[in-house]
Amino acid sequence: MRFIVCVKQVPDTTEVKIDPETNTLIREGVPSILNPFDQFALEEAIKIKQEGDEIIVISMGPPQAKKALLKCLALGADKAILLSDRIFAGADTWATSYTLTQCIKRIGDFNIIFCGLQAIDGDTAQVGPEIAAQLGIPQITYCESVEKLEGKKLTAKVQTDDGYKIVETRLPILITGITPSSFEPTNPPMISIMKANKKPFSTWNAEELGGSKDNYGLNGSLTEVIKVYSPPARQQGVVIDEETAEIAVQKLIDLLSKDKVI
Amino acid sequence: MINVDKEKCTGCELCEKACPFGAITIVEKIAVIGDECTLCGACVDQCNVGAITIQRKKIEDVDLSQYQDVWIVAEIKDDKVRKVSFELLGKAKELADDLKQKVCVFLLGDNVKKFAQDFSNRGANRIYVAEHEALKDYYTETYSSVVTGIISKYRPNIVLYPATINGRDLAPRVAATLELGLTADCTGLSIHDGLLLQTRPAFGGNIMADIICPATRPQMATVRPNVMEMAPIQDSNNAEIIDIPVNIDLQGVKVKTKEVISETTSECGIPVCEADTIVSGGRGVGSKENFKLIEDLAKVLNAAVGASRAAVDLGWIPKSQQVGQSGTTVSPKIYIACGISGTIQHLVGMKSSDIIIAINKDPEATIFNVANYGIVGDLCEIVPLLTKALEKKLSEN
């Protein structure tokens, strides 16, 4: 079988700080990381991989995104492809999904495409379904995990508002939304890092990818960001620290009443 | 294309500080734009001497006037209209009034025509109804093809979807099929120069972005529950109801649902994404049994029970109730965080709540930085007392 996992290198938005004077984002020194949700997706592919199966990771990004792909190879992917070209820059979810779709078409046959739930910078969760639509294959979003893979039949656990559902489908399929199965994303051990460099790694530009250049990057984007600003900062409110719980609770009730919260 | 006028640039560094993507560096007192530039324009706004200019591509004159009216795609669940649908209607009405166009509702499902009156009562001008027993359950394949077809045929100007699990599955599928722009999780919508201005958070909620779809129609957006005001019930209104015949064959559906399991511990029956009030427990709760304290408080407030990832990973509460980056993002009026330290991943999921109340043993817990009200103490003591006190207070009111 062949699994394709779409990954993105993102700024670590949990490390991002706001300049208290200007209330703007401080971008310097924010490390670039493999999008954690993409790592979970890759780990799921690795979990269901059997002898003879192949996992290809693909990513659209600047040359530095190679680092994220190398980490994927260290975690257990077999091959990596970086789509890098000045023309890809500034892409919205449509242009991004178009670019990744071209790459998948060029790779050829596949059985499952895995995408992370969402990128922690964009937060849209749109690229996965948009790729599925362009490829004309069915999709399973909010898929927590793959329960079973028997031949061409896949069973998955899907999140719902108040629990989960079990769905079944035939391959090919695009899956997004794999949730972390353990507390923290795993770091690749030394042995795997040493092996990663020896695995096949290619970089494709727009020329090699083919497709319509009008659909790439900023030019191909259908949405346009016209302004970016910081949201108003949340201020710390009242912190009640009293001798007894009774006094503390009473104080809270009084405040909530006074402020008409209850 | 972005250009820095070297004569005008004073190297004051305001643009460098404003850039959210780290694309600007000052080299020998001149701003230099690097490869990371996305043309968002934050630097242009900051520059005091007008040294930076952006040229965007010209949009061909498509006859966009053919696309009229503001639509919402309603969501039905358990034979009831989901509250978020009325919130979408409320906002859609505002937008339609600004544009002097109509506000329409797209109602699809099985036996859903009976809900048309609710929408009519809340001010919808036109309701498109696509009923079929095969539409009883949501399937990407069936819903996306119906929605795609109807949009192509009726050419709405704007379509709003709820940013629910189904909505976020459906909207991008439709968008890519029709090659349309789509903006996710909008927290603000307005009309600006005749265009839909979509405001949404990104970078884990650390920045806000204003977005437009200048060239494609319809302009589409998904909207989070609990963010917009519900359309109020009006005195009289008679919406036009248009039946759309649809023919769905479930045989062709490839992704089949085998089993649906409900496992929420919230008595109120409202999922966290929609609840007005949420009481959440974290690692500080200590055990699965102790979560009863959280549930009791939630019951008194008719609130949904939520949890941090730590509590879910420890097996104390089902995943569907997890609030946070890898769970659900919520916007309730009141969020009570019990024994939750406030990791960034959790804050991402709840910091847009109107009021945050935090209870934690540790006075240094980061949750207190975002809480309107905080109590330092042992939640096992505080929560039961709070439950009793609130019960009393609410019965008095």
Add this chain to the structure above:
Amino acid sequence: MSIEFSEEEEMIRESVREFAQSKIAPIALKMEETKEIPRDVIKGMAELGLMTCTADEKYGGPGLSAVSAGVIAEELAKADCTGSTCVYYLVPASWGFLLNKYGTEEAKQEIFPKNVSGEWFLGIATTESDAGSDVGATKTTIKPDGDGFVVNGEKMYISGVREAVTHGGGHITIAHQTPERGTRGMTTFYLPLTAEGITPTYIDDLGREGISCGGFSIDNVKIPKHYILGEENKGFYIIHEGYEYARALISVICASAGLKSLENGINYIKERKSFGKPLAQYQEINFRLAEHYTKLNMLRDLGYKALKTIDLEQEGKVSRFETSNIVAQAKMFCSDWACEAINDVMQWQGAFGYSRECPDQAAWRAVRSFSLAEGTKEVMKMIVARELLGKKQY
């Protein structure tokens, strides 16, 4: 950055950093009380491939270069203010290097898998009560005995005795096989600490509380022939390669611990005000900061150069003497410079700097050990002087 690291080395750094910051940093000061590294931390280090990382790939080791080993050491030093995990890592790395190069196949098959899995500690035990820098003054003897050898003597001030005795493992050591020939009659070998005839004792030393310090007497301990490293009676010549690997790692560790303390210091002096202005604005303080920072960066560069030289020597591109020389230079001032920097950071913090809650005092006590561990600074000066002046003249 004056040194450039490869993508592979950057990935190693990131992987170790994530582990060290999340699993070691939070419990670092606790080790001062418990006096041990938690077993699950050791397990985590082993799973990551850090333990005895110099073992060859066929025994389960990752096949890292010395520079990569240095990157790991640097990240551990940033996270562990007590230096315990740094020592627990660097000793098996360095002496695994020697065992890998000169050990018998049988010994490596037997010992390495247990080292790499984190079960057994691999240490170094050459110091005795009367023999430290002067390894030739060792009183321990090794004599052929039937198929194998018998060892008698004692060792003192050794790291990891308790760990090896409790969980298994052993130490590389050296003894006189042919005493009348002096250093030309010494043999290097592996000594299992669980063997009959080993009686351990424990010493309370100043720092690195998470790893034990102790000694043991060796009373007619029998070891098999395959535990000999290199050739009999030629042990003195090979043992220095193990010391040098350790010394190079130690230089990087000192630089890293010192720079980490400076980072703590910078945060403090920016916030803390005295007489109306932040401490950072006082020239006495910020000039010292600049000096320490510069020296520690020089030390870091030299430490990585030493590790690179070790790698080049294995490829045959550099001579034994050149390696000894550069390694000695790197280690000569490492402890002094790092201690001076950390001492000032403690001073800036006033009374807090003198309390056990302050991580910098633990770092000072850890780094202080490196002016003597794996070779004193005095011996480093002897080595460099000898290289410059020639053996006969000096």
